[in-house]
Amino acid sequence: MAAQEILIRDDGIFPGNFLPVLLYKGALDVPLLFPATHVTQLFKKNGWSNSWDAGIFTYHHYHSITHEVLGIYSGQTTVQLGGYSGPKLLLEKGDVLVIPAGVAHKNLNEEDAVGVVGAYPDGRDYDMNYGKPGERPKADERIAAVPIPDSDRLSGKGGELSKRWAKYLKAGRDQADVAG
Template structure:
């Protein structure tokens, strides 16, 4: 792993989507140096070594959704995509092979477009089971209460006991926010 370039965004509440005005969305641009012969198990192994399990391999849904009961990490295994975070008026970020995205509980995400081969590996702190929320009327305030109960992870999904997660989420000191 190489030291990644950090892009961080605090994403405020947006009507039907609670998002997370306290914890920033974090993108580690180019964190994973993947060899052409590497399989998705390389990303799963990095995440698992740092306490992020219950992994899956797929794309990102093409509709807004979020998880109110856990944070999520995704590593881009192949391809590229434009992904919107925060709902209809949220920030759009281009994701490329090797990028890692740390999504705080409550932050909506949706794939806008992608290459045909776009694939991510997703996982959750301590192997949490995730729920699915869609920004529908009636989801809140229960979703807000669940988000408030989600604990910060014990480690950074890429760098373990080091990394920007501690600066940004524990010390509230992100330079790009």
């Protein structure tokens, strides 16, 4: 399944990440009955758990201790990534958005404009950061320590997500070697 890759870098307020956000349009086959349960179970089967079922917050926030997947099971909305001047994406029923640690995200519509299941690799806990003074550099240190998941949120172990992000991790290390 083809994903749109969106790189979100540090804007001076929000850290961003060298790993791309991945948008999978129409990736979910959402059933009419119990759609949130279906998405929750799909993510859980593939190693992404500690899930929640709600809308998307209407303020910029990011997580510094985990990556996050959002599965849209109803409605549509526009989400802004990376802070106040970041790109805007239309999310609609069936879409999946994978957000690396450190990438800010905000719903530009009503919080409940979409039904969303969010989950985290290996059931990791999550924290909330808002781009406030004093969050960094500790948040940057935590983001750098977050591992790449070994399980794809849709296809399980050894899936496409891990392979895509591994190439960015290698490129990031190679650039660090050249700079150092």
